[in-house]
Each structure stands twice: as structure tokens, then as C-alpha cells.
Amino acid sequence: MVLELVTFHIIPGHEREFLDHARQHAKNSTGEYEGCHSMQFGADADRPGYVHGVVVWASREAHTxxxxxxxxxxxxxxxxxxxQxxxxxxxxxxxxxxxAGTAV
Incomplete structure (x- = not known):
């Protein structure tokens, strides 16, 4: 398993629009593509204008x-x-x- 960690620096005032696109992308993509187990996106609580994503892949090749x-x-x-x-x-x-204490 491979985690993809991505940080996006968003133009001020466009954070909500970006998150809407990111979350729709996650809904459309997770499970639709071989090797993509999950996607999560969220706004940085400490740095306005930054959004982070975590994607779980079966392998780096699946991401490629x-x-x-x-x-x-x-x-x-x-x-x-x-x-930006x-x-x-x-x-x-x-x-x-x-x-819950179990390796998945």
C-alpha cells in the first residue's frame, strides 16, 4: 500500500470552490480506478489557503x-x-x- 500526500496552495477566496471540485473528484474516482482505495481532502486548520489530500493506492504504479x-x-x-x-x-x-487495533 502507498499513501499519496498532496498539498495544494489555493488562490485566496477559492478554497470552497477547490474543495467542492476535490470532493466530487474523490466521489467519482474512488473505487472506479484499479488500485485506488480511498481519497480524502480537507482544508488546513492552521494555514488558510492550503488544502491537503490523502490518497491510498495499491501501488505507485496504480497512481501513475x-x-x-x-x-x-x-x-x-x-x-x-x-x-497559486x-x-x-x-x-x-x-x-x-x-x-480498531487490526491491520487492514
């Missing part, structure tokens, strides 16, 4: 395949005008997820 899909390309086109800069992207490998 997803980047070429029409859904992802369309979404990126919709959010691009709302960004390129998103900051990090991947965390060898992740174990624990819920």
Missing part, C-alpha cells in the same frame, strides 16, 4: 496509471486556475493501516 485517465486530466484542468503554485506531492511506501 491513474494520472493518464480522462477523469484525472479533466479534474486537473478544472482546478488549475484555482492554484504547483501542488506538493509526496509518497509514503510500506504503509500498514490499523483500524
Amino acid at each position: 496509471r491513474f494520472k493518464t485517465t480522462d477523469e484525472r486530466i479533466d479534474w486537473r484542468g478544472r482546478i488549475e486556475p484555482l492554484l 503554485s504547483e501542488p506538493e506531492l509526496r509518497f509514503i511506501h510500506e504503509v500498514e493501516h490499523y483500524a
Whole structure:
């Protein structure tokens, strides 16, 4: 399992619009693409204008395949005008997820 951690720096006043696009994207994408287990997006509580995303992938390769899909390309086109800069992207490998004391 791989976690994708992404930070978006949003143009002031466009945070709600960005979150609406991000959450719709997550609803449309999670489970629709092989290897995408979940997506979460939320506003930074301490830094206005920043939104963070956490995506759980089966592998880094699954993320790479997803980047070429029409859904992802369309979404990126919709959010691009709302960004102050390129998103900051990090991947965390060898992740174990624990819920209620059980490895998932």
C-alpha cells in the first residue's frame, strides 16, 4: 500500500470552490480506478489557503496509471486556475493501516 500526500496552495477566496471540485473528484474516482482505495481532502486548520489530500493506492504504479485517465486530466484542468503554485506531492511506501487495533 502507498499513501499519496498532496498539498495544494489555493488562490485566496477559492478554497470552497477547490474543495467542492476535490470532493466530487474523490466521489467519482474512488473505487472506479484499479488500485485506488480511498481519497480524502480537507482544508488546513492552521494555514488558510492550503488544502491537503490523502490518497491510498495499491501501488505507485496504480497512481501513475491513474494520472493518464480522462477523469484525472479533466479534474486537473478544472482546478488549475484555482492554484497559486504547483501542488506538493509526496509518497509514503510500506504503509500498514490499523483500524480498531487490526491491520487492514
